[in-house]
Amino acid sequence: MKTMQWEDNKLLLIDQTKLPDELTYFECKTYQDVIKAIKTMVVRGAPAIGVAAAFGMALAYISGDNPQKAAREIKSSRPTAVNLFWAVDRVLGSDSPVDEAIKMYDEDIKTNKSIGAYGSKIIDDGDTILTHCNAGALACVDYGTALGVIRTAFKEGKNISVVCNETRPLCQGARLSVWEMQQDKIPVELIVDSAAGYLMQTGAIDKVVIGADRVAQGGVANKIGSLMVALAANRFNIPFYVAAPKSTFDYQNSIYDVEIEERNPEEVLYFGTSRLAPAETIIRNPAFDIVPDDLITGIITEEGIIKPF
Amino acid sequence: MKTMQWEDNKLLLIDQTKLPDELTYFECKTYQDVIKAIKTMVVRGAPAIGVAAAFGMALAYISGDNPQKAAREIKSSRPTAVNLFWAVDRVLGSDSPVDEAIKMYDEDIKTNKSIGAYGSKIIDDGDTILTHCNAGALACVDYGTALGVIRTAFKEGKNISVVCNETRPLCQGARLSVWEMQQDKIPVELIVDSAAGYLMQTGAIDKVVIGADRVAQGGVANKIGSLMVALAANRFNIPFYVAAPKSTFDYQNSIYDVEIEERNPEEVLYFGTSRLAPAETIIRNPAFDIVPDDLITGIITEEGIIKPF
Numbered sequence: 001m002k003t004m005q006w007e008d009n010k011l012l013l014i015d016q017t018k019l020p021d022e023l024t025y026f027e028c029k030t031y032q033d034v035i036k037a038i039k040t041m042v043v044r045g046a047p048a049i050g051v052a053a054a055f056g057m058a059l060a061y062i063s064g065d066n067p068q069k070a071a072r073e074i075k076s077s078r079p080t081a082v083n084l085f086w087a088v089d090r091v092l093g094s095d096s097p098v099d100e101a102i103k104m105y106d107e108d109i110k111t112n113k114s115i116g117a118y119g120s121k122i123i124d125d126g127d128t129i130l131t132h133c134n135a136g137a138l139a140c141v142d143y144g145t146a147l148g149v150i151r152t153a154f155k156e157g158k159n160i161s162v163v164c165n166e167t168r169p170l171c172q173g174a175r176l177s178v179w180e181m182q183q184d185k186i187p188v189e190l191i192v193d194s195a196a197g198y199l200m201q202t203g204a205i206d207k208v209v210i211g212a213d214r215v216a217q218g219g220v221a222n223k224i225g226s227l228m229v230a231l232a233a234n235r236f237n238i239p240f241y242v243a244a245p246k247s248t249f250d251y252q253n254s255i256y257d258v259e260i261e262e263r264n265p266e267e268v269l270y271f272g273t274s275r276l277a278p279a280e281t282i283i284r285n286p287a288f289d290i291v292p293d294d295l296i297t298g299i300i301t302e303e304g305i306i307k308p309f
Numbered sequence: 310m311k312t313m314q315w316e317d318n319k320l321l322l323i324d325q326t327k328l329p330d331e332l333t334y335f336e337c338k339t340y341q342d343v344i345k346a347i348k349t350m351v352v353r354g355a356p357a358i359g360v361a362a363a364f365g366m367a368l369a370y371i372s373g374d375n376p377q378k379a380a381r382e383i384k385s386s387r388p389t390a391v392n393l394f395w396a397v398d399r400v401l402g403s404d405s406p407v408d409e410a411i412k413m414y415d416e417d418i419k420t421n422k423s424i425g426a427y428g429s430k431i432i433d434d435g436d437t438i439l440t441h442c443n444a445g446a447l448a449c450v451d452y453g454t455a456l457g458v459i460r461t462a463f464k465e466g467k468n469i470s471v472v473c474n475e476t477r478p479l480c481q482g483a484r485l486s487v488w489e490m491q492q493d494k495i496p497v498e499l500i501v502d503s504a505a506g507y508l509m510q511t512g513a514i515d516k517v518v519i520g521a522d523r524v525a526q527g528g529v530a531n532k533i534g535s536l537m538v539a540l541a542a543n544r545f546n547i548p549f550y551v552a553a554p555k556s557t558f559d560y561q562n563s564i565y566d567v568e569i570e571e572r573n574p575e576e577v578l579y580f581g582t583s584r585l586a587p588a589e590t591i592i593r594n595p596a597f598d599i600v601p602d603d604l605i606t607g608i609i610t611e612e613g614i615i616k617p618f
Contacts, residue, residue: 020587163593166577166585168477168501174586182587189591192477192577193503194534198569198598201536225503227510231540260507268475268501272583276475277483278329278491283499284472289507 001183002142003048004055006102009062011055013043016138016172020179028052031060031070038077038084041170045139046213046248050083051108054101057091067092079259080221080288081213082250105141111245112143114302119149119209119243122298122305125158127206130196132165133223134176135211135243145243146209147180149300154186161187163205165196167223169267169285193225197232208233212244215299216255219292219308220244226288230295242291243300251309261287310492311451312357313364315411318371320364322352325447325481329488337361340369340379347386347393350479354448355522355557359392360417363410366400376401388568389530389597390522391559414450420554421452423611428458428518428552431607431614434467436515439505441474442532443485444520444552454552455518456489458609463495470496472514474505476532478576478594502534506541517542521553524608525564528601528617529553535597539604551600552609560618570596 005012011028017040018024026042028034034056037043043052053074060070071088078084087104094100123129129150136147143151153160162181167173174190181188191199199205208229214221220242233240250258265283269276277283293308314321320337326349327333335351337343343365346352352361362383369379380397387393396413403409432438438459442448445456452460462469471490476482483499490497500508508514517538523530529551542549559567574592578585586592602617 021584165503166477168475168503171585174590178586178590182590189593190577190586191593192533193501194474194477194537195593195595195598197537197540198533198595199593201598224501224507228503228506228537228541231506231544232537235540268499271580271585274581274583275330276480276580277487277499281483281487281491281499282497284504284508285501286504286507289504289510 001137003138004043004052004141006055006105011052011059013037013052014138015042016044016176017042019175028059030063031056031065031074034059035074035077045134046081046083046211047108047140047145047245049078049081050087050247051105051141053084054087054091054104057088058097058101061097078261080261083247086247108141109143111302112140112145112148115145115243115245115300116143116148116152118304119241119300120152120156122239122241123149123153123158123160123207128161128163128204129207129209130163130199130205131177132173132210132226132229133167134172136177136180138176138180139211145211145245147177149209149243150186151184154184163189163191163199165193165225165229166190167225168193196229200232200236200238205238208238208240209243212242212248213288214250214258215244215248216250216253216258217309219255219290220296221255221258221260221288221290224286224289226291230291234295239297240295241298241300242296246301246303255290263287310446312447313352313361313450315364315414320361320368322346322361323447324351325353325485326351328484337368339372340365340374340383343368344383344386354443355390355392355520356417356449356454356554358387358390359396359556360414360450362393363396363400363413366397367406367410370406387570389570390557392556395556417450418452420611421449421454421457424454424552424554424609425452425457425461427613428550428609429461429465431548431550432458432462432467432469432516437470437472437513438516438518439472439508439514439538440486441482441519441535441538442476443481445486445489447485447489448520454520454554456486458518458552459495460493463493472498472500472508474502474534474538475499476534477502505538509541509545509547514547517547517549518552521551521557522597523559523567524551524553524557525559525562525567526618528564528599529605530564530567530569530597530599533595533598535600539600543604548606549604550607550609551605555610555612564599572596
């Protein structure tokens with residue numbers, strides 16, 4: 001199952017806001033459709049956003065839109081994941097936009113398989129691995145980064161199990177990661193985000209593997225809550241790994257200079273049709289936080305496991 | 310507004326499962342009704358559970374039930390908060406059960422006012438205070454422990470604001486603490502639990518004040534997620550206080566020997582009528598975790614601020 005498909009000059013995206021209850025596709029005929037999909041999180045996850053953005057640029061070329069204008073607009077759809085900028089610039093600099101986007105699509109799958117192969121080495125038989133948010137197939141074209149590591153270890157016959165943080169507010173852990181693991185018959189349990197510390201405190205977790213929206217000088221930006229998971233792992237001496245393709249690397253900037261997106265308060269206030277707090281409540285909804293380098297055991301890339309820079 | 314009222318030999322409890330949308334009362338005519346209210350979290354919060362349990366014992370005496378049997382059953386309604394055991398034993402040893410329960414009711418309010426007076430000293434003008442779960446009026450007879458500290462500081466004219474963790478899975482922070490602060494016109498913002506670390510990382514939080522379900526040797530048991538908040542506070546050098554009456558103190562046991570209640574998985578799986586993850590998902594739902602003593606700046610009691618023991 002691929003998160004996205006390119007067919008007849010259209011980009012089909014699994015609508016991740018509808019999972020796990022409905023498997024439906026969101027059709028993008030224009031780059032504006034892609035922007036809408038990225039903003040509303042029909043497609044999310046740094047690698048998937050990158051490849052979708054590449055196809056967005058391809059659609060702009062096909063429609064005869066001004067590529068510079070399309071590039072600017074696509075880049076402004078979400079601020080934190082660096083893949084978006086990298087992907088847009090790569091297509092912008094290419095002679096054959098559609099071919100370049102397709103190439104990036106194929107590369108993404110290969111990259112994830114390679115991350116899985118390197119990452120699997122740090123997974124031991126019997127491990128219970130905690131993950132946060134969804135750095136799975138659905139965050140990429142296929143296979144996944146953090147969940148790709150878990151998939152590879154499982155395929156190699158290691159007897160492992162997974163604990164997924166639900167990942168409030170949009171619950172990508174509960175809706176997407178749990179579902180992906182269930183599809184692959186990998187043993188999985190769900191917890192609320194704030195139970196991760198307790199599970200570590202009681203010895204139930206052996207490793208943590210998460211994804212990254214951006215790796216930069218001094219640490220990693222990833223889904224809100226990653227910092228607190230890293231602090232708990234550090235307290236209880238649990239190895240904490242980040243699985244991330246090099247397309248998420250930003251060598252130029254300090255991670256503390258990266259813009260952290262603040263999203264719509266309604267994401268927190270409503271769950272389905274149920275309202276969580278009084279309607280007039282003031283809410284802060286930062287989408288990411290920063291895991292400082294000293295809390296990271298290693299970064300699993302397609303070229304091997306490295307230290308933060 | 311009182312969390313509970315004793316009228317005509319009946320205990321009326323605000324039904325906290327219905328707040329903030331509906332203010333309704335749950336009527337207890339028998340000790341079994343009280344047990345049901347405690348188990349289903351119609352009434353929750355260690356001090357409130359204690360006083361409700363005391364009235365449960367009073368109801369057993371009024372009905373002519375076997376007091377030892379009632380005591381045993383009430384004590385087994387929830388395992389972690391020590392107030393439950395303390396309150397039941399106190400009524401069991403008394404000559405006048407109803408009067409004793411009423412005395413405990415009155416004492417609880419006085420205790421909280423005293424906690425507020427001591428605690429307010431550590432709150433500075435301009436502080437933003439983060440709290441987790443609801444250690445408010447609704448967790449006690451009235452006024453609150455952690456929120457009592459905040460109320461007192463605010464009444465003294467300090468310019469403060471509050472950040473409430475939503476507190477998954479049952480969202481006592483979003484439903485109860487936010488609502489209590491709004492009733493008192495104390496500036497309040499709501500965040501998902503996993504955003505607490507980010508707010509501390511960016512300097513938005515000056516102090517943390519939470520409640521306790523049990524204070525014992527080596528630390529404090531409190532609502533799931535308290536540990537991760539404490540770890541983040543420690544990382545960013547933010548004072549971390551626990552506000553707790555001495556009725557929550559257990560000098561006999563190590564905090565690591567306290568039974569941590571695991572509650573119904575459906576609390577995590579459903580929010581209102583919305584299901585969060587595939588129906589067959591395996592869920593762990595621990596209700597509490599342990600904050601080790603080295604992470605606690607001080608424990609605010611009705612007799613002053615002390616160090617963990």
